[in-house]
Amino acid sequence: MKLPKSIGNLSDSLQVLLIHSCEINGKIPSEIGNLSNLYHLSFAENVLSGSIPATISNLQALQLLNLMGNELDGLIVDELCDIRRLAYLYLSRNQFSGAMPFCLGNLMYLQELYLDANKLTAEVPSSFWNLTGILQVNLSSNMLVGNLSFKIGNIKSLTLLDLSRNHLSGTIPTTIGSLQNLQIFSLTHNILQGKIPVSLGNLLSLEKLDLSQNNLSGEIPKSLESLTSLKYVNLSYNELQGEIPSGGVFKDLSAESFMMNKALCGEAKMQVPPCRKEKRKRSKAKLILLMYILPVVLSTIFIGLGIILFQRKRINSRHTMKQDLSTLGTPIRISYFEILDATNRFDKSNLLGSGSFGSVFKGRLSSGIMVAVKIFNFDSETLSRSFEVECDAMRNVRHRNLVKIISSCSNVDFKCLIMEFIPNGSLEKWLYSHNYCLDFLQRLNIMINIASALEYLHHGLPKPIVHCDLKPSNILLDDKMVAHLSDFGLAKFLDEGKSRTLTETIPTIGYVAPEYGSLGIVSTKVDVYSFGIILIEVFTRKRPTEDMFVDRLSLKSWVSESLSHSLTQVIDSNLIQGDDPRYIPDILTTTSTIFELALNCCADVSRKRCSMSDVVASLNKIKDMFMQRCHLDKY
The missing domain is CATH 3.80.10.10 (Ribonuclease Inhibitor)
Structure with missing residues (x-):
């Protein structure tokens, strides 16, 4: 009006x-x-x-x-x-x-x-x-x-x-x-x-x-x-x-x-050093006494200077980034003050997001490289462990669909990771913001990207890594809309691929596998379950925590009951209201196959879930068949 x-x-x-x-x-x-x-x-x-x-x-x-x-x-x-x-x-x-x-x-x-x-x-x-x-x-x-x-x-x-x-x-x-x-x-x-x-x-x-x-x-x-x-x-x-x-x-x-x-x-x-209290007034008698013990005083001064230089060196080293996580061949040293400059002293305009772990800021290094600086709250033992876990998890991993860690910093009162900057934000933003929209193939490619990253973590490392916190906000999209998995603060390492039982878990409601949320049992099938929920979410544009899902109705059961007779009621309407109606039947057929795969991934019993290697193969096959039916040579 x-x-x-x-x-x-x-x-x-x-x-x-x-x-x-x-x-x-x-x-x-x-x-x-x-x-x-x-x-x-x-x-x-x-x-x-x-x-x-x-x-x-x-x-x-x-x-x-x-x-x-x-x-x-x-x-x-x-x-x-x-x-x-x-x-x-x-x-x-x-x-x-x-x-x-x-x-x-x-x-x-x-x-x-x-x-x-x-x-x-x-x-x-x-x-x-x-x-x-x-x-x-x-x-x-x-x-x-x-x-x-x-x-x-x-x-x-x-x-x-x-x-x-x-x-x-x-x-x-x-x-x-x-x-x-x-x-x-x-x-x-x-x-x-x-x-x-x-x-x-x-x-x-x-x-x-x-x-x-x-x-x-x-x-x-x-x-x-x-x-x-x-x-x-x-x-x-x-x-x-x-x-x-x-x-x-x-x-x-x-x-x-x-x-x-x-x-x-x-x-x-x-949380600062104590102040040194010095006597500024000395009597003449003390000054005369100093003249007689001058050699001792000089020796003390030299020793003191040595201690001061040593302390300054320690202080400087505390504010220096260590490169042991770098994905680059040449070590990078980034001072704390360079981070301040890069983020304009953590100005709110550079804030990308925040949560219980701390905050993430974007910044530009003096070399011109755009980075994301993830700062951890250091007043919590749990969050301090989260920082160490993320460092350990990302130290030796290399995959195009994982967010790269450039460097890290850890001292008494400051912990951060310096990561590559992913410009297009999270999958959650693209799904639920009215200013953005993903078409069918973009959504399918994003899920193939994340499946590939999980396959690498589960099957491509000496010790499998379970992410344990898969959700759309932890999936970032670069300028080519390629997906990158981020936030390994809850990741777990498995010995010889076996499961682990934890006494403490921090599950994300709606995405957590039943055995992880209730019993603390962690295996690669925990990530498979979460992936299945996200796969459904991406093509329905419904969060698993929507108000409509109460009592016995869940995102899984809602889709499962609609597969055979009312698929159009659950699929995101944006996918079947495009400019070219020719593709709508193929989109519906393909989405039905995707939902069947997703429901297999998030079966309540972990042994009934497929592996991420099977998921990657199935999604690529689904994509190839869709492109053949639609006569699409390239996307």
């Missing part, structure tokens, strides 16, 4: 117009400017597109304009600045680009400005800092550049200032200490340098301070201890050094607030 042009014919006396979350699309009609007596206008959380009409300047009585959560684009028009009484302007979560209007500094009645989550560029205009009466400013998640102006100290009434997730550089101006009413202050995910101003200790109303993910250096000011209202502090991922304060709010903070800095020291709970 679109906003009609007749909206401009509403009563001249109309003062409030609110249309929230109604899926209104199209453009904002220019006739909106006829409603000259409006003082409150909101079209928030719709799907409006295009730009803000210039006629908006006719709404001289307007005090609140809320257009957040739409798809508006283009520049933020200067005509907004003509609405002199405007006090609340909300344009968050749109697609606005270009620079912030310089004339915003003329809106002297403005109290709240939210421009976050857009594509704004350039610097914050200097005139903006003339808005001495503004209370809340959120410019986060844009592409703003430049330095923070010292004029920031003019806005003494400010209670919220969020400039996070931009590209701001330079230093934090000391004038920030003038903002006595500031409660929330965030500069996270920028490229700020220099020291944290001591003047921050003047912000007596401050409740939240986030300066993480920058290049800040020097010591943490002890003046922050005096901020009695402060409840949250995050200074992680910087280059800070010296002692972590222990008074005030710092007594209740955890190590997460300070992790990944240059050389901090303090209490053991902060």
Whole structure:
């Protein structure tokens, strides 16, 4: 539904117009400017597109304009600045680009400005800092550049200032200490340098301070201890050094607030080395005494220097990637700081996914190679073992349908794998996103790829490897739509191909074989079962955990009961609604054969399931027959 042009014919006396979350699309009609007596206008959380009409300047009585959560684009028009009484302007979560209007500094009645989550560029205009009466400013998640102006100290009434997730550089101006009413202050995910101003200790109303993910250096000011209202502090991922304060709010903070800095020291709970306490004042008598024992002192100094050099070497080695997992012939050494640069300090824009194990970020190495960096949570013994298992599993495997591990890193507080970057994302994304669609042969080829990878793991290694966590989210597609199996954190090694019984399992509901989920028995047939479920899922586009599968009805039984009489009810409708109806009978016939194979794979009794070698042979035969029937020479 679109906003009609007749909206401009509403009563001249109309003062409030609110249309929230109604899926209104199209453009904002220019006739909106006829409603000259409006003082409150909101079209928030719709799907409006295009730009803000210039006629908006006719709404001289307007005090609140809320257009957040739409798809508006283009520049933020200067005509907004003509609405002199405007006090609340909300344009968050749109697609606005270009620079912030310089004339915003003329809106002297403005109290709240939210421009976050857009594509704004350039610097914050200097005139903006003339808005001495503004209370809340959120410019986060844009592409703003430049330095923070010292004029920031003019806005003494400010209670919220969020400039996070931009590209701001330079230093934090000391004038920030003038903002006595500031409660929330965030500069996270920028490229700020220099020291944290001591003047921050003047912000007596401050409740939240986030300066993480920058290049800040020097010591943490002890003046922050005096901020009695402060409840949250995050200074992680910087280059800070010296002692972590222990008074005030710092007594209740955890190590997460300070992790990944240059050389901090303090209490053991902060997971940093203890600080060395040195006496700086010495009496004359001690100085004279040193003159007599100078040879001993010199010897001690040389020994101390040797220890320091040794420790530095150890510290440097802790932050160096080891190449023992590399798929390349020449060893690669990648420092921790190179990973920071490659991922833009693990910027959220580079986040590919996350789960209980940790997070995966994409990045570009200095050599130009795109990689995926899988970071493990190190505060869990189980997840720590998962890292070791994945390293062991991938150390000596080589197959075109397995994600390649380039390198790894492991130290006391950081564990990660550096993997090849697979650009097209997961099979789950391609199955269930409305923006993507896989045709019949693409789906069949993907399953052949994964079957080939499992055949290699089960039958092509001295000790078979069972993946134990097959699911669409662990199947990645490259730029040629070739599938690669990933995430070996739950993999198990089998001696001489025998099964194992585990006391602990972490099954994925819907894909786990009965004997694995209930008894912890692991064999290659566990993967065969999961593969069969995925094979059904790929051609039905139904998850095994769908709400419809309750009581005795499951994905398996639903397909099994429909094979003989109602296949069209279970097959993904996208496969039989294509542009060429000639192939529909062959697609239905072939899918029926695929489902029969899949049901064999996920038989409840493991000995009745076929092997992955049989699966690969059967799928290739099914594909050849389909292409012959459809007279397809190449795909």
